[in-house]
Amino acid sequence: xxxxxxxxxxxxxxxxxxxxxxxxxxxxxxxPQTVSSSPAHGQDNKQTNSPFVLEEKTDLPLFYGRxxxxxxxxxxxxxxxxxxxxxxxxxxxxxxxxxxxxxxxRLILRMYDVTLKDFNGHNANHxxxxxxxxxxxxxxxxxxxxxxxxxxxxxxxxxxxxxFPLVRSNWVHTPRLRYSDRREQVWMKVEDNDDISGPExxxxxxxxxxxxxxxxxxxxxxxxxxxxNKRNRFAHISEDEVRKYxxxxxxxxxxxxxxxxxxxxxxxxxxxxxRILFTGKFSDKELVDIxxxxxxxxxxxxxxxxxxxxxxxxxxxxxxKPLAENETSGSQALAENPLGRKFFFELNAEVxxxxxxxxxxxxxxxxxxxxxxxxxxxxxxxxxxxxxxxFEFKAESGDKLEKREINTYIRRRTDYKNR
Amino acid sequence: MRIALFAWESIHSISVGGVAxxxxxxxxxxxxxxxxxxxxxxxxxxDQKWYERIHGVHYHFCPFSPDLNFxxxxxxxxxxxxxxxxxTEEHIGKFDIIHAHDWLTSNVIVWIKEERKxxxxxxxxxxxxxxxxxxxxxxxxxxxxENERIGVHCADRVITVSRALKNxxxxxxxxxxxxxxxxxxxxxxxxxxxxxxxxxxRRMYGIGAMDPVVLFVGRIVYQKGPDLLIDAIPHxxxxxxxxxxxxxxxxxxxxxxxxxxxxxGVSHSTRFLGYLSGWRLIDLYKASDAVCIPSRNExxxxxxxxxxxxxxxxxxxxxxxxxxIIWHEINGLKVYPNPDSVAWGIGxxxxxxxxxxxxxxMGRVAVESAFSWNATADHVLSLYYN
Numbered sequence: 001x002x003x004x005x006x007x008x009x010x011x012x013x014x015x016x017x018x019x020x021x022x023x024x025x026x027x028x029x030x031x032p033q034t035v036s037s038s039p040a041h042g043q044d045n046k047q048t049n050s051p052f053v054l055e056e057k058t059d060l061p062l063f064y065g066r067x068x069x070x071x072x073x074x075x076x077x078x079x080x081x082x083x084x085x086x087x088x089x090x091x092x093x094x095x096x097x098x099x100x101x102x103x104x105x106r107l108i109l110r111m112y113d114v115t116l117k118d119f120n121g122h123n124a125n126h127x128x129x130x131x132x133x134x135x136x137x138x139x140x141x142x143x144x145x146x147x148x149x150x151x152x153x154x155x156x157x158x159x160x161x162x163x164f165p166l167v168r169s170n171w172v173h174t175p176r177l178r179y180s181d182r183r184e185q186v187w188m189k190v191e192d193n194d195d196i197s198g199p200e201x202x203x204x205x206x207x208x209x210x211x212x213x214x215x216x217x218x219x220x221x222x223x224x225x226x227x228x229n230k231r232n233r234f235a236h237i238s239e240d241e242v243r244k245y246x247x248x249x250x251x252x253x254x255x256x257x258x259x260x261x262x263x264x265x266x267x268x269x270x271x272x273x274x275r276i277l278f279t280g281k282f283s284d285k286e287l288v289d290i291x292x293x294x295x296x297x298x299x300x301x302x303x304x305x306x307x308x309x310x311x312x313x314x315x316x317x318x319x320x321k322p323l324a325e326n327e328t329s330g331s332q333a334l335a336e337n338p339l340g341r342k343f344f345f346e347l348n349a350e351v352x353x354x355x356x357x358x359x360x361x362x363x364x365x366x367x368x369x370x371x372x373x374x375x376x377x378x379x380x381x382x383x384x385x386x387x388x389x390x391f392e393f394k395a396e397s398g399d400k401l402e403k404r405e406i407n408t409y410i411r412r413r414t415d416y417k418n419r
Numbered sequence: 420m421r422i423a424l425f426a427w428e429s430i431h432s433i434s435v436g437g438v439a440x441x442x443x444x445x446x447x448x449x450x451x452x453x454x455x456x457x458x459x460x461x462x463x464x465x466d467q468k469w470y471e472r473i474h475g476v477h478y479h480f481c482p483f484s485p486d487l488n489f490x491x492x493x494x495x496x497x498x499x500x501x502x503x504x505x506x507t508e509e510h511i512g513k514f515d516i517i518h519a520h521d522w523l524t525s526n527v528i529v530w531i532k533e534e535r536k537x538x539x540x541x542x543x544x545x546x547x548x549x550x551x552x553x554x555x556x557x558x559x560x561x562x563x564x565e566n567e568r569i570g571v572h573c574a575d576r577v578i579t580v581s582r583a584l585k586n587x588x589x590x591x592x593x594x595x596x597x598x599x600x601x602x603x604x605x606x607x608x609x610x611x612x613x614x615x616x617x618x619x620x621r622r623m624y625g626i627g628a629m630d631p632v633v634l635f636v637g638r639i640v641y642q643k644g645p646d647l648l649i650d651a652i653p654h655x656x657x658x659x660x661x662x663x664x665x666x667x668x669x670x671x672x673x674x675x676x677x678x679x680x681x682x683x684g685v686s687h688s689t690r691f692l693g694y695l696s697g698w699r700l701i702d703l704y705k706a707s708d709a710v711c712i713p714s715r716n717e718x719x720x721x722x723x724x725x726x727x728x729x730x731x732x733x734x735x736x737x738x739x740x741x742x743x744i745i746w747h748e749i750n751g752l753k754v755y756p757n758p759d760s761v762a763w764g765i766g767x768x769x770x771x772x773x774x775x776x777x778x779x780x781m782g783r784v785a786v787e788s789a790f791s792w793n794a795t796a797d798h799v800l801s802l803y804y805n
Contacts, residue, residue, distance in 0.1 A: 115590065116586060120755070122755045122757055122760075123737070123756075126553045126555070145590070148590075242749060242750065242784050242788075243785075243788045245785075246784070247788045
């Protein structure tokens with residue numbers, strides 16, 4: 001025979017929870033059966049016949065004897081709050097703060113707006129206070145905007161405005177009034193990546209990756225620490241990782257060079273070189289090579305800010321010790337002339353090529369069509385860099401029966417002395 | 420492209436806060452990229468010329484009549500800007516973009532749009548709610564909020580300086596998310612290159628050679644939380660009795676803060692220098708050990724970038740912009756905006772100076788990687804084009 005379970009009932013007396021054996025449990029369960037036989041309701045036949053009417057014996061108690069604050073959402077702009085404060089805990093709090101406080105404490109309900117916050121008691125967006133009188137009570141609280149999160153505190157606020165919380169509520173979020181503001185399409189970027197790894201793989205590779213175990217060069221290793229009470233702060237991170245992390249904040253970083261914004265830029269400028277550059281992906285070294293090919297003004301317009309190229313920046317300088325007299329600092333080294341004078345000497349060359357043919361003939365230079373004047377002459381002018389410059393001209397007569405070809409090579413050499 | 424920038428401050432007239440640097444540097448960067456930039460700002464001195472071309476940028480300094488009510492005075496300024504704008508447009512032709520900064524000039528784009536069709540961009544550097552220390556006040560503050568709301572809805576595109584500010588604007592004024600974009604501020608970190616003698620700088624302000632120095636840079640107002648730093652000082656003096664706290668900046672709370680320092684009993688370790696800029700400020704950055712930004716609400720915090728450029732770690736509250744750009748324990752410490760937490764941050768930086776200077780170096784790396792005015796201008800330009 002199974003042991004009969006002892007029926008107990010929890011009661012709260014003087015703020016303490018105790019259990020007593022319940023005697024009336026059985027009789028309470030019988031209440032629905034005795035409803036119809038109640039003489040008080042016998043006069044009204046309609047109510048008596050209804051099976052849902054219960055005798056009003058289940059009065060809720062006025063006090064449970066504990067501190068509690070509960071928030072419930074009514075709609076987008078209303079929150080319902082109900083609470084109970086034990087008088088003993090209130091007096092003990094008053095006793096505790098009496099020494100330091102200025103007096104004049106009022107019982108208030110403080111509502112914190114914690115929308116989009118990991119609330120820790122200090123970082124609420126804002127809060128407002130409602131003065132309350134009753135130790136047990138309820139209230140509808142009106143808000144001025146929808147789609148917000150709230151947490152409430154009940155406590156004492158003294159004349160100086162300092163707040164001593166007593167009990168904290170649950171967290172509620174009011175619903176949105178309208179449809180969401182977010183309607184833009186967000187497409188996932190899928191890249192054909194071979195080493196897609198699950199979470200387990202990532203964990204394993206983290207352990208295997210020796211990079212994370214290497215300590216910073218600039219920072220002394222734990223063995224070199226002199227005093228014992230000094231706390232060791234490890235930073236398992238290198239300068240490059242910091243750089244990578246922050247380059248993500250930059251909208252025009254190298255990795256997103258083929259991004260939509262950059263492409264739009266290129267199309268707008270209608271620069272063929274830019275378009276070639278944006279359609280392909282390049283390694284850093286290749287980019288530097290390409291970088292050196294184009295005139296500085298182009299890069300000035302596009303990416304004047306480029307930390308990768310000017311990588312040896314001031315952070316390296318800051319690590320150095322103060323400069324000796326015969327050394328120059330970084331900013332001085334940037335200046336063109338070490339003597340600080342304005343004398344300069346530059347030299348450049350251009351080449352002019354001219355020719356003559358039938359006015360209706362077609363002339364191509366290095367595969368590009370050359371514009372002819374009405375009398376059949378043409379003139380071309382180029383800047384002449386150092387090295388070999390081939391010019392291959394092909395002419396075709398107007399009736400396409402005859403073809404001629406002239407190739408000319410120009411070589412330029414420049415010697416610098418006392419530069 | 421012909422661009423009109425409206426701002427109530429610039430380096431060349433009256434400079435109060437971050438907007439001056441933002442506008443002046445943005446105008447220069449846009450000019451470098453080959454655009455015609457006209458800046459409309461208020462007159463700095465009565466004897467200043469009304470038009471000047473500085474570094475290629477056209478500056479229109481507009482006079483206006485003062486008023487006892489601040490909002491009315493700003494509206495007068497806006498009327499003056501609109502007048503100057505129309506006159507300029509009749510003289511040189513139509514502008515492609517009008518770009519206003521903050522609520523102070525938001526009425527300009529509203530009024531110009533009433534008259535002529537223009538593409539308008541509004542940059543929000545901070546909100547009135549944030550400037551009041553995250554409170555909704557009545558009176559003029561409510562009027563200013565209304566100005567912000569109208570400006571934000573009237574502009575074709577809104578720029579905020581951090582994601583936190585973007586959320587704030589979307590939350591308060593009900594703007595659609597795709598209308599608001601985030602463009603970070605920049606800094607000319609090359610200005611901070613070179614080496615100075617920190618001892619000489621410290622001696623100039625009556626600070627000992629080996630004293631740990633914390634620098635506070637910013638307007639001395641409730642929003643920036645200088646009172647939090649003052650309250651934190653006793654905790655730090657307990658362990659570092661020679662620590663010094665330098666306050667740079669002016670504001671309505673300055674005398675209150677000095678009083679508070681005397682009341683707490685730490686006035687011997689504080690220095691109030693008033694507004695500083697240029698090489699004096701840069702020297703101070705270099706001579707300090709850490710820079711503290713205990714703001715209650717900080718939209719971006721150019722001070723962080725300046726501190727990093729000088730290779731100093733920052734101790735900043737995690738509200739708003741600093742929470743986004745600082746990497747905790749790598750190039751700065753994020754703290755809560757209360758005195759105990761600020762004291763913890765400063766104490767942590769003082770505890771291990773090698774570690775603190777390493778954090779400063781990492782800050783310099785961060786600045787070099789991501790923050791420059793050219794990048795800012797590039798980003799703003801891409802917004803102009805779409």
